[in-house]
Amino acid sequence: MKKILITLLGVACFSCSNYLDLQDGNTLNQDSYWKTEEHLELAVNAAYESLTPEELYARGYRDLDCISDNGYNEWNWMKYWDISVGQHNPSTDRISYVWNDNYKGIRRANEILDNAPGMGIDQEVKDTAIGEALFLRGLFYNNLSILYNNVPLILSVVSPEGARIEKSSKEEVVAQIIDDLTQAIDLLPTKGETPGRITKNAAIALRARVYLYNQQWENAANDCEEVMTSNKYSLVDDYSMLFSDEGQNSTESIFSVQFVSNMKAGEQFSGTYKKQPQSHFGVLPNLVYDYYCKHGLKAENCPDATPFSVWSDEKGLPLSKAELEAKGLSIFDYWAEFENRDPRLDFSVLRGGEPWLDADKWDNSVKATRYGIQKYIRKELGLYTDGNKNFMILRYADVLLMYAEAKNELNGPSAEVFNALSQVRRRVNMPDVDNTLNQEQLREEIRHERRTELAFEGLRYFDELRWKTAKNDFENNVIFHERNFDENKHYWWPLPQTEIDRNPNLSQNPGW
Numbered sequence: 001m002k003k004i005l006i007t008l009l010g011v012a013c014f015s016c017s018n019y020l021d022l023q024d025g026n027t028l029n030q031d032s033y034w035k036t037e038e039h040l041e042l043a044v045n046a047a048y049e050s051l052t053p054e055e056l057y058a059r060g061y062r063d064l065d066c067i068s069d070n071g072y073n074e075w076n077w078m079k080y081w082d083i084s085v086g087q088h089n090p091s092t093d094r095i096s097y098v099w100n101d102n103y104k105g106i107r108r109a110n111e112i113l114d115n116a117p118g119m120g121i122d123q124e125v126k127d128t129a130i131g132e133a134l135f136l137r138g139l140f141y142n143n144l145s146i147l148y149n150n151v152p153l154i155l156s157v158v159s160p161e162g163a164r165i166e167k168s169s170k171e172e173v174v175a176q177i178i179d180d181l182t183q184a185i186d187l188l189p190t191k192g193e194t195p196g197r198i199t200k201n202a203a204i205a206l207r208a209r210v211y212l213y214n215q216q217w218e219n220a221a222n223d224c225e226e227v228m229t230s231n232k233y234s235l236v237d238d239y240s241m242l243f244s245d246e247g248q249n250s251t252e253s254i255f256s257v258q259f260v261s262n263m264k265a266g267e268q269f270s271g272t273y274k275k276q277p278q279s280h281f282g283v284l285p286n287l288v289y290d291y292y293c294k295h296g297l298k299a300e301n302c303p304d305a306t307p308f309s310v311w312s313d314e315k316g317l318p319l320s321k322a323e324l325e326a327k328g329l330s331i332f333d334y335w336a337e338f339e340n341r342d343p344r345l346d347f348s349v350l351r352g353g354e355p356w357l358d359a360d361k362w363d364n365s366v367k368a369t370r371y372g373i374q375k376y377i378r379k380e381l382g383l384y385t386d387g388n389k390n391f392m393i394l395r396y397a398d399v400l401l402m403y404a405e406a407k408n409e410l411n412g413p414s415a416e417v418f419n420a421l422s423q424v425r426r427r428v429n430m431p432d433v434d435n436t437l438n439q440e441q442l443r444e445e446i447r448h449e450r451r452t453e454l455a456f457e458g459l460r461y462f463d464e465l466r467w468k469t470a471k472n473d474f475e476n477n478v479i480f481h482e483r484n485f486d487e488n489k490h491y492w493w494p495l496p497q498t499e500i501d502r503n504p505n506l507s508q509n510p511g512w
Contacts, residue, residue: 034115037125043112044129047136048196048258050105052265055097056143057257057391059268061458062376063281068460069473070287070451072480074368075280083493084474086484090497090512098147099496102140103154109137110157131187135198135206138180139393142210145173146462149492149509164503167495174214181207191232195249196258196390201227205254205394212402213466217410224403227254228420233396235427240347243376245389254394259387266386270376273384275357277377282369283349285316286479291345291452296431305340306333316479317370318352343428348375348455357381369480375456397424397453405446412439421446424453465491486511 033039051057066073066080073080079094081087088095112133116126144151153168153176168176184203192199208223227233234251241247249256259267273279285308292298293305300307311334312318321331335353338346350356350372352364358381364370376389404420413435422432433445450463464470471485489511500506 034119037121040112040116040119040121040125040129043108043115044132047105047108047112047133049265050101050108050136050140051257052259052267053101053104054268055094055101056105057267057393058259060098060101062269062391062456064458064461065456066281068464069478070284070455070460071373072282072284072369073280074282078280084483085481086486086490088493090494090500090508092494095493096496096498098493099144099499102144105140106137106154107157109133109140110155113137114156127187128189131184131203132198134180134184135188135203138177138184138203138210139206141173141177141180142206142213145170145177146213146465147493148495151495152503152506164505166505167507174210177210178207181210190230196256198255201230201232202255202394205399208399208402208406209394212406213462215409217406221403221406221410224399224406227396227399228403233399235396235400235423237427239344239428242392242395243389244379248390252396253390253392254396254399256390256392258390261386261388264386267389267391268385268387269391270378270387270389271384272357272378272381275359275362275381276366277350277356277372277374279366281373282367283371283373284369284478284480285312285318285371286477287451287455288345288349288371289316289479290448291342292430292448293340294342294430296425296433299337299341306337308337311337315481318364342430342452344452344455348373350374350377373456392457397427398459400424401446401450401453405443405450408439408442408446413437413442417442417446421449424449 034043054060063071063073063078063080065071067084073084076082079088079092082092083094110133112129116129116133119126141151141153149170150167151173152163152165153173154163154165155176181203184198185200185207188198188200188203190200204223205227208220208227211217211220211223233254236242236247236250236252238247242250242252257267259265269278271278289299289308293302295302295304297305299305308318309316311324311329313323318334319327319329324331324334331353335351338351350362350364352370353361356362357379362372364372376391378387378389400420400423404417407414407417407420418433418435425432433442437445447463447467451460454460464473468491470491471487474483474485489509492509494509494512495506500508
């Protein structure tokens, strides 16, 4: 049974107001609080709870795939579509939502970091709480630095006036993130007693991600190797089980957000609505096309495969049974192509005619792209907005792929790179990577593997930004609709206009 980690604090403890517009009345009463271990535990639970807003890990983080070349946002009011086609601006509300929720988490972490050191309680309890707060602050700042580039660096609870500061450079922010995580590693336990609590290896894995995203290849590889040699994590045998109720807190999960349904602490990324898997999320055909056949070859190079483009119209939409028959093709042969692909395609993407929930065949005509998301989605009818699936922020397969990427970028192909990459592929019975590939070829294979292994886990958009491949992949490779990516400004989001108006010292990002 899942243990409940998250305890929501009352209004008297923490407000959900904008961190950069903090009011004095929202600060904890120092005379009555920060006295006991119970007080500290409540503060830590509140910091964990800051992971759960809809705009962060309850759905928003996963929905970043709608901005990438993996997905299409069908509900325009959510504003992912605006960002994906380059029509967003400083007043786009989603830009503000993500900013605000990350800074709320930072403020809660700062409350702990300001007050826990002076508490007269057990030192080990304090150290763990401080380590957790440092990890969370690093996680939230990493999100901000990727999306907004240069952001205000606030390291303590401040007054509204004190929050009106200039942006720090991305280099300064990244250095602080690494420093926070390095401190956290020294303070955190090797293994948490409660599922979902942050551990030493979680901090090491997150630091590896930060190093990787900032092209510090050697440091990234070293951190990944430390997690790999800890012997505390392993790939689970069944890929699809990872994203089911049974797979939660498995040996592959390094750090997951723990959600609890029916307690106002649930998630929205796994829900079904009128038997549709996440009605707002359409899977782009170009992702479906990108999965290799079981031989490990691209479909156009595989003697036993027919490219999905043959079964689709000019927009990439799969043809109906009647349309296929008119071309002398069979819907059954089209369905068979899914069985001839990397199994992760069938586990992750729902196709028309596939059994779904209590229906014999899923009706894909309601989906604009004709493909639905299947990874993480509930396999039973239930509430749409309140689920109990955990969301994995860090898992072992990602560590193996980060290690492979860092080692290849550092020194080129090696046995260590091929072994890490092949471990991930063998889990789904895909053949090993060709060990004669050169560095550039191997780079493309690693990037392909990240796309297929980690699809719909909120990482593809970040990968496209850090690789600087977004313009080509979004404008030239997306099938179904047209996108625009201006390299002079779209590699970072604008700062919210409300923050610019509130803080005279805050300058807008270039191009905006």
